[in-house]
Amino acid sequence: MRKVYCIGELLIDFVAENQGSDLSKANEFTKKAGGAPANVACAIAKLGGKSSFIGAVGKDPMGTFLLKVLQDERVDISLAQRSNKFTTLAFVSIAQDGERDFVFSRGADRELKYDKEIQKDFSGNLVHLGAATALLGGPLEETYNHYFFDALTKEAFISFDPNFRSDLWKGNEEVFIKKCLSYVSKSHLCKFSQEEALLLAGLSSRDPVEKACDILHEAGAKILTVTLGKEGTLVSKGEKKKVVRSIKVDPVDTTGAGDAFIGCLLYQISRLPSTDIIFEDRPEFLKMVKKANKAGALTTTQFGAINSLPGPELLDLNC
Template identity: 70%
Template sequence: MKKVYCIGEVLIDFVAERQGSDLSKANQFTKKAGGAPANVACAISKLGGNGIFIGSVGNDPFGKFLLKTLKNEGVDVSLTQLSDTFTTLAFVSLSEDGERDFVFSRGADKELKYNPDLRKNLPGNILHLGAATALLGGPLEKTYGRYLFDGLTKDMFICFDPNFRIDLWKDDEETFIKKCMPFVEKSHLCKFSSEEAQLISGKEDLHDACDALHKVGTKIITVTLGKEGTLLSMNGNKKVIPSVKVTPVDTTGAGDAFIGCLLYQISDLGNFEPVFEDFSLLEKMVATANKAGAITTTNYGAIVALPTKDQLDK
């Protein structure tokens, strides 16, 4: 089984559960471990895979809580760095249908420094780049680009998830799009929400969006559509793979569960070639990943709600 290196942010989600979508009216918050790349690493490890997280946390109680949480889920955090900057925080509101709104207080995640010693361990493995905060400047953005180069030169399978958060980019979406393009160009697999696919491609129709994004360079595209399932696109083939029906209470981490489960299945192949050649194989993988995403929406918080292999099989 291949190792999956997940690079980006890990943070504290302070979740206002059952208090509506207006954060200004929330008065009770529950502390949860979060951050998209960290969630993906946990999703892989909980399924029995080799999830490795590379990021930066503050040398403070919140940072220690995050490291302990990831370790408890079987994630390798030996490459995670401690910073004197305070751990990154996010405040999350949940509406009645489980949809979320975010406000960020950015901290230690931006301090991640490049580790050249890692290069010897990369060949033939998987690199997952989750970009919620990674393109906002600081050492993390430079480190991100250097690991992309390493992934390309070490024959890695590269996955990119833009993780667009409107609170982080305000009225600067054009900069976000521009910074995403090198990763869309070089990655083998890109996972988008429908909004991200439309934003980055400039196309309203999702089939047109996939065509435009393929022209940029990526070979495989998944566009998550919530309860409708996932649009899969590769080699001129497109198909919506349906999800399973659940009653969602919190959609936090559903996309991370999806891509984590998909990468777990790819890591278990031992050989990446079938992924690029067999659309029916990808269909089956995406159907399984849809189940993982759906299960995650039935519980509060991201990491605690991620399914185990037994839950997924049932």
Template identity: 45%
Template sequence: MQKITCIGEALIDMICTDKGKTLEAGEHFLKKTGGAPTNVAAAIAALGGKVELAAKVGNDPFGMQLIHTMQEFGVNTEYMIATKEQFTTFAFVSLKEDGERDFVFNRGADGYLTLDETKSLLHNGTGIVHFGSATAFLPGHLQQTYHSLLNEAKEKNYFISFDPNYRHLLFAHQQQSFIKQSIQFIQHCHFFKVSDEEALLISGMPTVAEAADWLSQQSQATFCITLGKEGTLLSYKKQQITIASIPVNVVDTTGAGDAFVGALLYQLSTLPFTQLNQLKFEDWQQMVLNANKAGAKTCTYMGAMEAFKHLSNQIFHT
């Protein structure tokens, strides 16, 4: 089984449970382990994969929560750096009466992951590395580390996976920087996943079909565009097909995209490394169908980490 290395942010989501309240007016908050690569790592481990997470947290109760949660799932936390210099990153969010999100991002330790702290991370030369950070394209040490690790992964022949995880409330005034950096990663990875919103944003195209064609011209990678209940568009060597979603009674969609990515990477990790770039269109279709099952399963529980407790690779056989 191939080891999967996830790189990016680990943070705490503070979700206001007072319906329709702004963050100023809200009084009750639910504390949740978060961060897209953190979710992906947990999903991979829940499915039975071998995975490590490289991220930086504060040496505080919230950072310890993040590390211990990952350890409980079976994620290798050797490269989860706990620092006394910065606090753990927080994202505060509430849903206002008009349906808009009220959002405050208190960035701390996640942005300070340095090259020195990851210098022996990609020592293997074979394996899968996943870049899935929502914050790594923001200015800071993590940005430099992220791009340097991409170059190292290319040089050492890793199988490279990418998910940009666009957050409008983080990048509203930095969209062009986000787009430019996303294209750079797309051009150098072997697999990437984008949402329909991200596909339109990055490509500048008016429709998902046109965005898919544009992306296939920019990259040699196999890629997926998730379409919610409409399914998942799979593009492989200019061939495209939409694979249907799995109908479920949706409780919460948080973490569904990360479960999808985790399930797909887990399946890749079960194959010999030499086969990863020799898969056929039919192989990818089956893996995407299975990944859709993982995403659907996640939607039937409240909260990503709670949902991942119920994930296992047995869902692929149902």
């Protein structure tokens, strides 16, 4: 089994549960561990896989809490860093249908420093890059770019998720698109929401997502998985496209659903004798996506991301 290195932010989600989508009216918040790459690392470890988190938290009680959560989930935190900056916070509102909105107060996540000794560990393994805060400049972006280059040169299997957050990129969407496309063009697997696929392709919400996939393939994307909520996931390999259906659930919080999906998918890929199988015209990859859809759906049935991640007993991963 290969190891998956998850690079990006680890932060506190202060979640306004059952208080609507307007944060200005929220009075009560629940502290949750969050950050998309950290969620992915936990999803993999919870299924019995090997994952390592690379990111920075503060030398404060919040940072200590976050690292303990990952450690309790059996994620390797030996490559995580502690910064003198305060731990990054996100304030999350949840609408009645489970959809979320975010407001960020950034701190330690941007302080991640590059460690050249890590690159040797990428060889033969998987590297997952979550970009919610990673492309906003500063030391984190410089380090993120270094690790991406290392993953390429060490021929690691690379997974990329843009994790677009409108609160972080208001008025600078074109910069976000340009930066993301350099990752999309060289990654083996990209995971997008429908909104992200259309955004990166330069299309509007009225355009079909299949058109967005065609544009992104022209930009160099190899395999695209576009999560469509309750409709499932669109898998695109150039001209070959198929929607893989999901299971029906009653969602209460969609936080972490996409992370559970890609975490479950990467876990299954890490167990393959060769990653070549996912590029071939065979049904195995679609079956893997179907199980990943189930992981994402089950995560929406509880509040919070990490504590809602399903274990292997719920996913029939050995079937």
